[in-house]
Amino acid sequence: MSLNYSKKTLKYFLNPKNIGEIKNPDASATIGNMVCGDQLNFTMKVEKGRIKNIKFLSFGCASNIATASIMTEKVKGKTIAQAKKLDWKTIVKDLDGLPQQKVHCSVMATDGLKALIKDYEKNKEIKK
Amino acid sequence: MNIYLDNAATTRLDKRVLKAMLPFYQEKFANPSSIHFSGQRNNLVLKKSKELVAKNLATSSDRIIFCSGATEANNFIIKGVMEANTDKGKHLIVSSIEHPSVFELARNLKSKGFKVDFLPVNSRGIVELSDLKKLLRKDTVLVSVMAANNEIGTKQALKELIKVVKDNGSYFHSDIVQAVAYEEILIDKLNLDFASLSAHKFNGPTGIGVAVINPKIKVNPLLIGGGQENTYRSGTYNLAGIVGLSKALDITCKNRKENKKKVKDLRDYFLKQLKKEISDIKINGCLKKRLPNNLNVLFRNIEGEAILIDLSNKGIEVSTGSACSAVNLKSSYVLSALGLKDEELNSNIRFTLSKDTTKAEIDYTILNLKKTVKRLKSFSPIK
Numbered sequence: 001m002s003l004n005y006s007k008k009t010l011k012y013f014l015n016p017k018n019i020g021e022i023k024n025p026d027a028s029a030t031i032g033n034m035v036c037g038d039q040l041n042f043t044m045k046v047e048k049g050r051i052k053n054i055k056f057l058s059f060g061c062a063s064n065i066a067t068a069s070i071m072t073e074k075v076k077g078k079t080i081a082q083a084k085k086l087d088w089k090t091i092v093k094d095l096d097g098l099p100q101q102k103v104h105c106s107v108m109a110t111d112g113l114k115a116l117i118k119d120y121e122k123n124k125e126i127k128k
Numbered sequence: 129m130n131i132y133l134d135n136a137a138t139t140r141l142d143k144r145v146l147k148a149m150l151p152f153y154q155e156k157f158a159n160p161s162s163i164h165f166s167g168q169r170n171n172l173v174l175k176k177s178k179e180l181v182a183k184n185l186a187t188s189s190d191r192i193i194f195c196s197g198a199t200e201a202n203n204f205i206i207k208g209v210m211e212a213n214t215d216k217g218k219h220l221i222v223s224s225i226e227h228p229s230v231f232e233l234a235r236n237l238k239s240k241g242f243k244v245d246f247l248p249v250n251s252r253g254i255v256e257l258s259d260l261k262k263l264l265r266k267d268t269v270l271v272s273v274m275a276a277n278n279e280i281g282t283k284q285a286l287k288e289l290i291k292v293v294k295d296n297g298s299y300f301h302s303d304i305v306q307a308v309a310y311e312e313i314l315i316d317k318l319n320l321d322f323a324s325l326s327a328h329k330f331n332g333p334t335g336i337g338v339a340v341i342n343p344k345i346k347v348n349p350l351l352i353g354g355g356q357e358n359t360y361r362s363g364t365y366n367l368a369g370i371v372g373l374s375k376a377l378d379i380t381c382k383n384r385k386e387n388k389k390k391v392k393d394l395r396d397y398f399l400k401q402l403k404k405e406i407s408d409i410k411i412n413g414c415l416k417k418r419l420p421n422n423l424n425v426l427f428r429n430i431e432g433e434a435i436l437i438d439l440s441n442k443g444i445e446v447s448t449g450s451a452c453s454a455v456n457l458k459s460s461y462v463l464s465a466l467g468l469k470d471e472e473l474n475s476n477i478r479f480t481l482s483k484d485t486t487k488a489e490i491d492y493t494i495l496n497l498k499k500t501v502k503r504l505k506s507f508s509p510i511k
Contacts, residue, residue, distance in 0.1 A: 005437070013434070014441060019507045034510065037431060037459065037474035041509040057509035061433035065507075 005062060006096035012066035017073050020055045027120035031112040038064045038108060042072075042116045049079050054116075063102040067091050067109040080117060086110060129443040131489045135421060136278050136306060136480035137447060141372075142331040148375045149333065152368035160365045161356065170367055177374035181338060184381040185323075187315035193339040193357045194370050198305040199229035200350070201324030201339035202272075204361065205301050206233055208347035209270050209322070210242055213299075217267025219243045223255055223284075224465040225277050227303055231461070234272075247273065251467045252414035253282035260292055268298040270322075275307035279462045279478055280413030281422025283307065290319050299345055305329050305337075309380050310388045310419050315340055327369070332376030336369030387483040392420035394490060395481055399423060401494045406501055412463055412476060421481040426468070429511070430504040432476050438500040444493050447478045 005013070025043035032038040038060040045053040054072045058065045070091055075083040088106040092098050098106060132140075152173075158166035160174045175189075182189040195201050210220055222234045224246040238244040245263045249255050255273055264271075271293045276283045286302060293300045301322035304313050309330040315323060323340035327333055341347055341360070353362030380387075402409065408428040427435060432448040439446055448460075459473040468476075479493075 010437070010441065013437060016507070030509070034471035034474065039509055057507050059429065059508050059510050060431050062437040064431070065434065 003099050003101075005066075005099065005102075009063055009066045009095045009098065012069045012095070013062040016058075016065050016069035018055050018069060018076065019057070021057060022053055022055050027116050027123060029112055029115035029119050031115055032060070032108055034059055037061070038105070040064065040068050040108065040112045042068075042112050044116050044120060046080065046120055049081075051075050051078055051080070051083060056112075061102070061105070063095075063098055063105040064108065066095060067098075067105045068112070070094055071109040071113060075113060080120065083113060084117060086113065129492065131444045131485075131493055133479045133481060133485070133489075133493065134445050134447045135482040135485075136281075136329070136478065138328045138334065139331045139482055140484070141328075141333055142376055142379060144379065145332055145372045145376045149368040149372040152371055160367055161354065174365060174367060174370060177370045180374040180378055184377050185313060185315045185338075185340065186317060187340065190343055190358075191315070191340050193341055193360050194365070194373075195337050195339050195350070195357075195361050196335055196366075197328070197337035198227070198303060198324045198326040201326075201337050202227070202229040202301075202303055203233055204339050204350035205322045205324060205341070205347065206230060206270065206272060207237065208350060208360075209299060209301070209345065210237055212346035212348045213269045217265075217269045219245070219265050219268040220270050220272070221245045221247050221260070221263050221268060222272045223247045223249060223274065225249050225253060225279075225282075225462045226272065226274055227278055227305075230272055230274070230303060243267075247271075249282075249465050252417075253277060253280050253412070253462075253466050254414055254417060255284050255289065257285070257288055257292060260289060264293065264296045264298065268293075268296060270299045270301055272301040272303070274303040275311060275313065276304075276419045277413070277462065278306050279460060280424045280466070281306070281419035281480075282413045283311065283417045283419065285417075286318060286320070294319060299342070306419060308377070310384065310391070310421065312381075312384065321345060327373035327376050330376055330380040333369050333372040336366055336373045338373065383483070388420050391481050391483055391485070394485055394487060395420055395423060397487065398479070398481070398490045398494070401490070402497075405494055405498050412466060412468070423479045424463075425477050425479070426472055427475050427477065427501060428472070429475070429508050430501065431474055433474075434504055435477055435500055438504065439493075439496065442496045442500070444496060447480075448476060 022043040026046045027044045030041045041057040043055050056068045088110045091106040158170050160170040178189045178192050181192050234244050273284050290300045299321045303324045305325045321342040326337040349360050351362045356362050410426040412424040
């Protein structure tokens with residue numbers, strides 16, 4: 001098995017977008033942990049049903065960082081309903097493929113998004 | 129710029145070694161088992177190569193068996209000895225930081241009904257004599273402890289370990305593949321029954337290695353066929369490889385002392401700069417009882433593979449744990465055996481220098497490592 005990352009994955013790893021933490025976010029979610037070797041922390045701001053801003057922090061490998069970066073880019077500006085439709089296969093495709101043993105990173109990024117949206121909806125309920 | 133700091137994985141082939149090998153692919157291609165003059169001429173080359181290897185390991189040539197590498201040698205010896213000596217017992221002891229070709233093989237033998245114990249190491253990566261004594265039994269056939277570890281470079285006190293094992297009436301095997309470039313291994317004087325090595329760890333070619341055996345101890349053959357290597361290892365001789373191995377070993381042994389000092393000075397400089405320039409690090413494994421070319425470093429709160437890929441992008445080639453574990457993504461059982469916490473197991477980088485590494489390369493590495501660590505820390509959720 002090889003560990004050949006696509007040029008696009010490397011590009012995103014070396015220059016990730018939407019890095020950081022949003023203050024007073026409308027939702028936050030943590031997925032994974034240090035023991036597994038991958039952890040992502042997401043924060044999100046929503047306005048009129050649209051994702052206004054989304055940021056992440058990562059303790060993870062190159063593809064963990066790249067997949068989180070591309071995921072945040074794809075959903076930023078989208079409605080919550082649109083964001084819910086994003087699946088991991090789209091991320092793999094957009095990165096021109098991932099090494100087989102790294103495909104789980106794309107699943108983790110979309111699982112993180114799901115957890116984030118769930119937290120947003122829960123917080124919205126509480127506000128009501 | 130390409131800075132290669134992964135010399136425990138493999139090393140560059142020495143030009144002199146390549147030159148010595150080339151004739152055996154072209155004009156002198158004959159099979160050393162053939163009876164015609166060209167074959168017999170090559171048979172003499174084979175014999176002389178074996179004598180040169182034996183001389184450099186301070187043993188006799190009837191103890192040298194050529195094979196494809198250390199993985200094969202480890203498999204041949206451990207499996208061969210355990211299976212051939214069931215009248216003596218079925219108990220095998222291997223250290224808990226052995227290379228996978230010993231560690232996984234031991235687990236495999238266990239699943240086949242052999243009794244296997246894994247000898248622990250202390251937090252510095254050293255086997256304690258008292259732990260070995262506790263595990264030795266009447267039916268212990270073989271004990272396998274590597275001379276130096278591939279991930280953390282720690283060296284074991286072979287002389288003392290061998291004595292205890294021999295006093296118990298058991299046999300001793302040592303994987304000496306990482307040690308041989310820097311440590312003098314006198315097989316006969318050490319009373320070492322079995323040893324394994326690969327040429328490519330000391331500027332020789334890949335695909336060729338040595339299994340040192342003790343002809344007085346029963347070993348089952350690994351490959352059955354034409355009866356080469358005293359029937360232990362059938363298969364047409366890889367003569368170019370054998371010539372390359374013997375030449376590389378000879379060059380290595382002649383320059384060992386000088387290389388060791390040079391590499392150690394540079395490694396110590398690397399460590400000094402590392403400690404000065406980068407915080408939140410820890411060196412894995414004992415620094416004193418360690419190969420001169422190895423540094424295994426824990427970088428807290430950032431992930432090892434991310435460090436590796438970031439450095440690789442800057443032309444600096446290192447490894448997370450061993451090269452094998454990098455691909456299957458399992459965290460290191462060697463570092464686990466040292467007692468690293470679970471959350472520390474994914475943040476380690478192995479740097480292994482060579483005699484050709486320069487101070488300028490180390491300076492460049494430190495400079496870039498600093499940038500890499502700073503970048504990855506800047507977006508780590510763990511503070």
